Amino acid sequence: MAKYDVIVLGAGAAGLMAAARAGQRGRSVLVVDHADSPGKKILISGGGRCNFTNINTRAETFISANKHFAKSALARYTPRDFLDLVERYDIAWHEKTLGQLFCDGSAKQIVALLMEECRVAGVEFAFGSAAEAVERTDDGFKLMLAGKAHQTSSLIIATGGPSIPKMGASDFAYKLARQFGLKVVEPRPALVPFTLPNADSLFRELSGVATETIATVGKAVFREASLFTHKGLSGPAMLQVSSYWRHGEPVHVNLLPDVTSHDWLIEEKHAAPKTKPVALLTRHLPERLAQALVTKLALPAMLGDCSDKALRQAGEQLAKWPFLPDGTEGFAKAEVTVGGISTAELSSTTMEAKRCPGLYVIGEAVDVTGWLGGYNFQWAWASGVAAGNAA
Numbered sequence: 001m002a003k004y005d006v007i008v009l010g011a012g013a014a015g016l017m018a019a020a021r022a023g024q025r026g027r028s029v030l031v032v033d034h035a036d037s038p039g040k041k042i043l044i045s046g047g048g049r050c051n052f053t054n055i056n057t058r059a060e061t062f063i064s065a066n067k068h069f070a071k072s073a074l075a076r077y078t079p080r081d082f083l084d085l086v087e088r089y090d091i092a093w094h095e096k097t098l099g100q101l102f103c104d105g106s107a108k109q110i111v112a113l114l115m116e117e118c119r120v121a122g123v124e125f126a127f128g129s130a131a132e133a134v135e136r137t138d139d140g141f142k143l144m145l146a147g148k149a150h151q152t153s154s155l156i157i158a159t160g161g162p163s164i165p166k167m168g169a170s171d172f173a174y175k176l177a178r179q180f181g182l183k184v185v186e187p188r189p190a191l192v193p194f195t196l197p198n199a200d201s202l203f204r205e206l207s208g209v210a211t212e213t214i215a216t217v218g219k220a221v222f223r224e225a226s227l228f229t230h231k232g233l234s235g236p237a238m239l240q241v242s243s244y245w246r247h248g249e250p251v252h253v254n255l256l257p258d259v260t261s262h263d264w265l266i267e268e269k270h271a272a273p274k275t276k277p278v279a280l281l282t283r284h285l286p287e288r289l290a291q292a293l294v295t296k297l298a299l300p301a302m303l304g305d306c307s308d309k310a311l312r313q314a315g316e317q318l319a320k321w322p323f324l325p326d327g328t329e330g331f332a333k334a335e336v337t338v339g340g341i342s343t344a345e346l347s348s349t350t351m352e353a354k355r356c357p358g359l360y361v362i363g364e365a366v367d368v369t370g371w372l373g374g375y376n377f378q379w380a381w382a383s384g385v386a387a388g389n390a391a
C-alpha cells in the first residue's frame with residue numbers, strides 16, 4: 001500500500017498551495033485530481049490573466065455564516081505574502097481597479113509558480129484519478145485510487161465547490177464531509193448573472209448595454225458596472241449582489257449614481273421645458289437604455305408636458321430601479337459557491353475538522369466566499385497555507 005504523510009484531494013488554487021507548504025515542511029505529499037492537469041479554474045480566471053489577490057482583503061469582503069472565521073488565516077497569509085511569491089518568480093503584475101491585482105501576461109504563470117513550488121518540495125501528483133472511497137483508519141485515512149489503496153495521516157479536502165461543473169467542479173467535498181459527520185451550509189451559486197422574467201423583455205432587448213450603477217440587495221451595496229444580457233442582468237455590480245440574493249428579493253439599481261437630487265428632472269424642466277427626456281437621460285446613460293427607461297416611465301415627448309410630481313417619481317425610480325429576477329444562471333455560470341462545509345466544524349487556525357482529527361478542508365469547499373475581485377484566490381492561498389503548515 002502506498003503511504004503518504006499528506007494526501008491533498010484537488011489540484012486547484014487551495015490544494016496546490018497546501019501541498020507546496022506541507023512538502024516544504026518535509027512531509028511526503030500526494031495531490032490527487034480527477035482532471036488531467038492542475039489549476040483549470042486558475043487558467044480561466046480574470047479573463048486569462050488571473051486576478052490573483054486583492055490588496056483590500058479584510059474579513060468584511062467575505063460571506064460566511066461566521067464572519068470572524070476567515071480572519072486568522074487571512075492575517076497569517078496576506079495579499080503581500082502572495083505578491084512576494086509572484087515577484088520572486090518575476091511575474092509582472094498590475095493593479096486594475098479597486099485593489100485587484102492581475103498578471104500582465106497570463107494566468108498560466110500562476111499555475112507554473114504553484115507547480116514549481118510543489119516540485120521543489122517533492123510533491124507527487126496523480127492526475128486523472130478520482131478518489132473512489134475514503135475510510136478512517138487507526139492512523140489516518142485509507143483512500144482507493146484507480147483500484148489501489150493509499151494510506152495517509154492527513155487528508156486535505158480541496159475539491160472546491162460545484163460552480164462550473166464543466167470545468168471539473170463537483171460536490172465531492174460535501175459528500176465526504178457528510179460521510180465524516182461535518183455539517184454543510186446550503187450551497188448556492190454566487191457571483192452569477194441574474195435572469196429576468198419574460199415580462200421584462202424591454203430590458204432583455206438591451207443585451208450588451210453596460211452602465212455604471214449602484215446595485216443593492218438587502219444591506220449589500222456595490223458601485224460598479226451593470227450589463228444587460230439576453231437573459232437578464234450581469235456585470236460586476238450584479239455579480240457582487242447575486243452572492244447575497246435570495247429568491248423573491250428585489251435588486252435595486254441606482255441607474256444615475258452621480259445624480260444626487262431626485263428633483264433634477266424638475267430643475268431641468270424649469271430650465272428648458274422643451275427638452276426631450278431621452279436626450280436628457282442620454283447625457284448620463286447609453287442611448288438604448290435611456291430610450292427603454294423613458295418608455296418604461298411613460299414620459300411624454302417634452303419635459304414641459306410632465307407634472308412636477310411625475311418627474312419627481314421618475315427621478316426616484318431612476319435612483320432605485322426595482323428589478324425582480326426570477327432566478328440566476330445557476331451553478332453552470334456561477335464563479336463561486338456561497339455556503340459549503342460549515343466553519344463551525346473547523347479550526348480557524350489550521351482548517352482541521354474538530355470532530356475528525358487529520359481531516360482538513362480548504363478553499364471554496366469551506367463556507368467562506370469572497371467578493372468579486374481576487375478575494376477568492378486570497379482565501380484559497382491563505383486557507384491552503386494554514387492547512388499546509390499543520391497537516
Ligand SMILES: Cc1cc2nc3c(=O)[nH]c(=O)nc-3n(C[C@H](O)[C@H](O)[C@H](O)COP(=O)(O)OP(=O)(O)OC[C@H]3O[C@@H](n4cnc5c(N)ncnc54)[C@H](O)[C@@H]3O)c2cc1C
Pocket residue numbers: 009010011012013014015032033034035038039040041042044045046047050051052053129130131158159160161163164167168169170171172334335336362363364365373374375376377378380
Ligand atoms: C470563470 C471564473 C473566473 C474566476 N476568476 C477569479 C479571479 O480572477 N480571482 C479570484 O479570486 N477568483 C476567481 N474565480 C474563483 C476561483 O477560481 C475559485 O474561488 C478558486 O479556484 C477556488 O479554489 P479551490 O482550490 O478551492 O477550488 P478549485 O480551484 O475549483 O479546485 C478544485 C480542484 O478539485 C478537483 N476536483 C473536484 N472534484 C474532484 C474529485 N471528486 N476528485 C478529484 N479531484 C476533484 C477539480 O478538478 C479542481 O482541480 C473564478 C472562477 C471562475 C469559474
